[in-house]
Every structure is written in C-alpha cells, then in structure tokens.
Amino acid sequence: MAPKVFRLVYAGFKSAQPEKMVEYYRDIQGMNVTEEVDGATFLSFGFDHHNVGIYPADTKGLQNIAYQVDPEVGLDNLQKDIEEFGISVERKALPGIEEALVFNDPSGVEIHLFTDIEQPATGFTWSGLEIYKLGHIALRVQNFDDTMKFYTEVLGFYQTDKIGEHFANFITCNYEHHVINFIAAEPEQATQLHHIAYQIKDSSHHTKAADWLFKHDYDTIWGPQRHTAGSNIAAYHLDPDEHVVELYADIDVYIPELNMMEPREWHQELPYRPKMWEGLSAWGTEYDFDLGGYVDEK
Numbered sequence: 289m290a291p292k293v294f295r296l297v298y299a300g301f302k303s304a305q306p307e308k309m310v311e312y313y314r315d316i317q318g319m320n321v322t323e324e325v326d327g328a329t330f331l332s333f334g335f336d337h338h339n340v341g342i343y344p345a346d347t348k349g350l351q352n353i354a355y356q357v358d359p360e361v362g363l364d365n366l367q368k369d370i371e372e373f374g375i376s377v378e379r380k381a382l383p384g385i386e387e388a389l390v391f392n393d394p395s396g397v398e399i400h401l402f403t404d405i406e407q408p409a410t411g412f413t414w415s416g417l418e419i420y421k422l423g424h425i426a427l428r429v430q431n432f433d434d435t436m437k438f439y440t441e442v443l444g445f446y447q448t449d450k451i452g453e454h455f456a457n458f459i460t461c462n463y464e465h466h467v468i469n470f471i472a473a474e475p476e477q478a479t480q481l482h483h484i485a486y487q488i489k490d491s492s493h494h495t496k497a498a499d500w501l502f503k504h505d506y507d508t509i510w511g512p513q514r515h516t517a518g519s520n521i522a523a524y525h526l527d528p529d530e531h532v533v534e535l536y537a538d539i540d541v542y543i544p545e546l547n548m549m550e551p552r553e554w555h556q557e558l559p560y561r562p563k564m565w566e567g568l569s570a571w572g573t574e575y576d577f578d579l580g581g582y583v584d585e586k
C-alpha cells in the first residue's frame with residue numbers, strides 16, 4: 289500500500305510565552321509571519337501558508353501535526369478508513385486550509401489532514417537559521433502499538449529503521465528516511481514531543497547555524513554528529529520553551545520499491561536496508577545524556 293499522505297507540512301505549539309516562541313521562530317529561525325488568528329501566530333519557511341503555528345495557552349507542548357493527503361486518495365476515502373479504525377473525525381476549515389480532517393491519533397496527538405493548503409510563497413529569508421523545511425517529529429507516545437498500527441496500516445507509512453525494539457521507530461510517507469519517529473512511553477509517561485527537526489541547507493551550514501544560535505544565547509547541546517539510523521548530520525538546541533530542536537542535513541533517501549536507502553559512501557553496509565540499530569551515533573560520539581531526559585524534566 290502506498291502512503292495516503294505524502295508530506296509533513298506543519299506543527300503547532302501551545303505556549304505560555306507565545307511572544308517568545310514567535311520571536312524565536314521569526315528572528316532566530318528566520319521564518320515569515322503569514323497570519324494571526326485568534327491570538328495564534330502562523331509562520332512559514334517561505335512557501336506554505338505555515339509550517340509552524342504558535343497558540344497561546346497556560347501550558348507548553350505540541351498542539352497539532354499536519355500532513356498533506358494524496359489527492360487521488362481524497363478526504364472522503366481517508367475519513368472512512370480512519371473511522372473504520374475506530375477514531376472519530378471532524379471536518380473543519382483551518383488557517384490557510386479550506387477543508388481538513390481533524391482527529392486525535394491513537395497516542396492522543398491532534399492531527400490535521402488536507403489535500404490543499406494555501407501557498408502564498410512568501411519567500412525564503414537570508415537571515416537566521418535559513419531553514420528549508422520541517423523535516424521530522426519525534427514523539428514519545430502512549431498506545432505505542434496502536435499508534436504504529438494506525439500510521440503503517442491506515443495511513444500507509446513505511447517503517448525504515450529502529451533503534452532497539454521500542455526506543456525509536458522511524459517511519460516515512462515519502463522518500464526521506466523518516467518524517468516521524470515514535471518512542472514508546474512508559475505507562476506513567478504522557479504522550480509528548482521528544483524533538484522536532486528542521487532541514488538546513490547542507491552539513492557545512494551547521495557551523496554558521498551554531499554560531500548564530502550561540503550569538504543569540506542558544507547553546508548547541510549535542511552535535512553536529514552523524515546518526516546511525518537515517519545518517520543525518522544532526523545538531524540539537526532548545527527553543528524558548530525547552531523543546532529539543534534538531535537541525536539536520538544529509539538524511540538518507542529511502543527507495544520504497546527497493547526497500548533500501550540510496551547508497552552513500554558512509555553506509556556501513558551495502559545495501560543499507562531497514563534494520564535495527566543499537567546506538568544513535570555513527571561516529572562513536574554518543575551523547576552522555578538521553579535526549580528524552582529533557583522531556584522527562586517537564
């Protein structure tokens with residue numbers, strides 16, 4: 289089954305300090321504010337109506353995640369499939385979107401699915417981190433098995449790699465190694481953002497990005513280093529709400545027809561097919577804290 293969605297488009301954050309989050313995404317990342325609706329601010333990397341939404345709230349955390357639906361599948365068919373899985377779905381107009389399916393996935397995350405989003409092409413900026421796009425989101429999830437089943441069997445995501453059995457499960461709806469990474473939560477842990485990843489131009493851009501962040505009092509907390517699963521060169525920092533933000537380049541290209549990654553000289557085995565990895569870092573530069581620790585402290 290081909291994936292029924294083909295692109296991760298945006299993520300929304302609730303925040304008790306929305307002005308600081310907007311300032312970070314506008315001035316540090318370099319996004320354009322495209323619209324403000326009912327106190328929420330929507331920002332674009334340069335093409336879509338928005339790739340990040342900031343919603344004022346009493347707490348902080350992930351508010352929603354959105355994917356674009358294959359027009360040949362259509363919203364009617366997809367709604368039926370989701371409802372057959374036992375999830376109730378609403379249809380709504382949303383900022384920049386005429387009609388979307390809105391529901392909570394089995395982990396409890398609010399998901400928006402649509403075939404069309406306004407693309408005002410606001411233009412990429414030449415300041416800040418100069419991000420190309422929202423690349424992937426890692427989540428620690430309740431109902432891990434049902435969540436994996438929903439994404440792979442209902443939405444048709446491909447599973448690429450794993451690190452351990454439940455630590456990290458990488459899935460994709462397009463040619464990129466992963467657009468989502470699910471980590472199984474312990475029974476007492478809530479579903480929560482683990483990290484959110486944005487694509488920078490290339491790995492040489494990491495230096496400029498780290499200098500820019502440091503200049504504005506954002507320390508790089510890990511990296512740059514090459515990951516095992518996905519081979520991305522990744523560096524991490526914290527946004528004003530202390531969400532872990534990854535900047536990456538060079539992520540693996542997945543070829544579903546061949547069930548393998550496009551070959552690269554740094555691959556440890558050829559062909560590199562979806563597999564289970566034991567560690568996070570290909571260079572032996574394992575970090576001495578669990579990134580999930582930032583999640584647990586909240």
Ligand SMILES: [Fe+2]
Nearest residue numbers: 424426485534
């Ligand atoms: Fe990541």
